[in-house]
Amino acid sequence: MHHGLHYGLLVMGAPYSSPAPHSALRFAHAIIARGHKIAGVFFYHDGVHNGASLMAPPQDELNLHEAWRELNQQHAIPLDICIAAALRRGLMSESEAQRHGQPAFNVAPPFELTGLGQLLDLQQRADRFITFA
Amino acid sequence: MMLHILTKTPDSSASIEMQQAVGEQDSVLLIEEAVSAALDPAWAVWEQHQSRIFLLSEDLIARGLASIAVDNELPMLDMDGFVALTEQYAKIVTWY
Numbered sequence: 577m578h579h580g581l582h583y584g585l586l587v588m589g590a591p592y593s594s595p596a597p598h599s600a601l602r603f604a605h606a607i608i609a610r611g612h613k614i615a616g617v618f619f620y621h622d623g624v625h626n627g628a629s630l631m632a633p634p635q636d637e638l639n640l641h642e643a644w645r646e647l648n649q650q651h652a653i654p655l656d657i658c659i660a661a662a663l664r665r666g667l668m669s670e671s672e673a674q675r676h677g678q679p680a681f682n683v684a685p686p687f688e689l690t691g692l693g694q695l696l697d698l699q700q701r702a703d704r705f706i707t708f709a
Numbered sequence: 710m711m712l713h714i715l716t717k718t719p720d721s722s723a724s725i726e727m728q729q730a731v732g733e734q735d736s737v738l739l740i741e742e743a744v745s746a747a748l749d750p751a752w753a754v755w756e757q758h759q760s761r762i763f764l765l766s767e768d769l770i771a772r773g774l775a776s777i778a779v780d781n782e783l784p785m786l787d788m789d790g791f792v793a794l795t796e797q798y799a800k801i802v803t804w805y
Contacts (some may be wrong), residue, residue, distance in 0.1 A: 708804065
């Protein structure tokens with residue numbers, strides 16, 4: 577048995593079109609249940625859509641955005657979104673929306689827009705790094 | 710030593726690429742679309758990597774394939790088993 581490993585997760589699929597986010601979320605809960613830690617989750621490519629705060633699926637369906645937020649609240653896990661991938665797909669924080677002269681924003685804490693340096697840092701810090709795509 | 714995670718069907722290009730890369734001490738975990746491998750117990754990869762290849766049971770159940778996997782006596786792991794497998798392998802690659 578290995579105890580106290582640090583995991584890094586990379587999520588590359590969009591909610592409701594790819595099974596990847598749901599797999600990653602279930603895996604994240606299983607990691608914690610086995611006594612390990614999650615160093616961070618990085619959302620890249622279509623995975624950035626997990627950070628869309630205006631997501632409003634029917635009430636009998638899992639709200640993946642809300643589920644990631646809860647994971648962050650319960651276990652203080654960083655949720656980082658690739659800023660370049662996000663801007664391309666119309667996802668912006670309040671400060672980015674101001675910078676681009678946009679009237680609205682749809683990325684808010686605990687999700688943070690960040691660069692690929694953060695991904696490389698997570699890959700280096702984590703004992704185990706797993707891609708969900 | 711490496712853990713290979715396949716997310717696409719057994720006949721996908723991701724699967725073909727993975728099959729060329731799996732070493733003798735490696736393990737294989739089939740998740741998401743890859744659990745459709747349960748429908749084909751004659752798939753050569755089952756025997757090639759015997760005792761080192763597994764289906765994710767949650768994804769079998771979600772796709773209505775769990776009883777077929779049981780009938781075909783194919784090896785399964787649940788999410789907890791998935792994490793346990795990642796404890797054994799420092800290197801993990803996902804094929805998609």
